[in-house]
Amino acid sequence: MVKVLFVCTGNICRSPTAEGVFRAMVRDAGLDGRIATDSAGTHGYHVGEAPDRRSQAAAKRRGVDLSDLRARRVSVEDFRRFDYMLAMDQGHLAELKRLAPPDSAAEVRLFMDYAPDAPKREVPDPYYGEGSHFDEVLDLVEAASRGLLEHIRRERL
Numbered sequence: 001m002v003k004v005l006f007v008c009t010g011n012i013c014r015s016p017t018a019e020g021v022f023r024a025m026v027r028d029a030g031l032d033g034r035i036a037t038d039s040a041g042t043h044g045y046h047v048g049e050a051p052d053r054r055s056q057a058a059a060k061r062r063g064v065d066l067s068d069l070r071a072r073r074v075s076v077e078d079f080r081r082f083d084y085m086l087a088m089d090q091g092h093l094a095e096l097k098r099l100a101p102p103d104s105a106a107e108v109r110l111f112m113d114y115a116p117d118a119p120k121r122e123v124p125d126p127y128y129g130e131g132s133h134f135d136e137v138l139d140l141v142e143a144a145s146r147g148l149l150e151h152i153r154r155e156r157l
Helices: 014-028 053-061 090-099 132-155
Strands: 002-008 035-041 084-087 107-110
Touching (some): 002 014, 014 053, 014 132, 084 090, 090 107
Parallel strands (some): 002 035
């Protein structure tokens, strides 16, 4: 089983969107028994909360349901449990590298590394922006999810 963790700040916008989109792609590819997904935040601001209502609405318009997800904070154990820990921006990447224990098994990198042709290298935080920012997040997440799924198929399955 290949295990993927998506990481943002509070785990209510970007990382649950990435988890939901990638989970749907994995399911549609018939690989849900071979690839597991989760998401977490670098900070515990929203632990136990559902994704932001705007993230849920934007995802739902594209046929992706995020309603079952709940925010949690990254733990040291995640570095041993997951094969991939994918950061939404450089700040998250730096924090994950700082938190990583010496025996970390996870590949820690930017999620957008899997979408080299995308217009941005980071997934921007839509929390304080306008509604259209949530659609931009989805566009970027969909591109990176396609690349990640292709990478996992090629390298791990």
